[in-house]
Amino acid sequence: MNTTTVEVVDRAEVLPLVDTVLGWDLDGPSLPEPEIALGMVEHLTDFGRIAADALCTLCLSIPANSAAGQRAQATLSEASRRLYMPPPHVTRRAAAHRAQNLARLYRALVRATAQVEEQARTAFHASQDATTEGNPG
Numbered sequence: 001m002n003t004t005t006v007e008v009v010d011r012a013e014v015l016p017l018v019d020t021v022l023g024w025d026l027d028g029p030s031l032p033e034p035e036i037a038l039g040m041v042e043h044l045t046d047f048g049r050i051a052a053d054a055l056c057t058l059c060l061s062i063p064a065n066s067a068a069g070q071r072a073q074a075t076l077s078e079a080s081r082r083l084y085m086p087p088p089h090v091t092r093r094a095a096a097h098r099a100q101n102l103a104r105l106y107r108a109l110v111r112a113t114a115q116v117e118e119q120a121r122t123a124f125h126a127s128q129d130a131t132t133e134g135n136p137g
Contacts, residue, residue: 011110014047021103024096037095044102045083051109052079061120068119075112079105
């Protein structure tokens with residue numbers, strides 16, 4: 001998948017793919033063919049890298065020692081490890097397992113992004129309130 005295509009895909013389009021992958025029963029007989037699972041690994045890796053880059057940039061707007069910042073850094077550390085692993089062995093279970101791990105990582109990146117965005121909004125509003133209070137009306 002080329003990067004230009006990935007960049008225009010939004011969360012609303014990725015999350016159903018995540019749900020599909022997480023719905024696979026790794027111990028059941030109906031695992032997807034390895035090619036399908038490996039395709040999902042590739043897509044989720046691309047989506048994860050974009051989400052991780054966006055989260056990293058967003059983290060610059062909050063204090064690194066904040067709770068949201070620390071959680072985001074932990075998630076980004078995990079992302080830096082998992083998003084650059086070589087492809088899994090081409091077996092149904094291995095490919096599906098990797099895809100599920102990447103789907104869970106993508107969800108964690110989305111959750112961390114929401115927390116950092118909330119903290120950045122809160123900090124922005126607090127600074128606006130402080131500025132307003134300092135101005136005689």
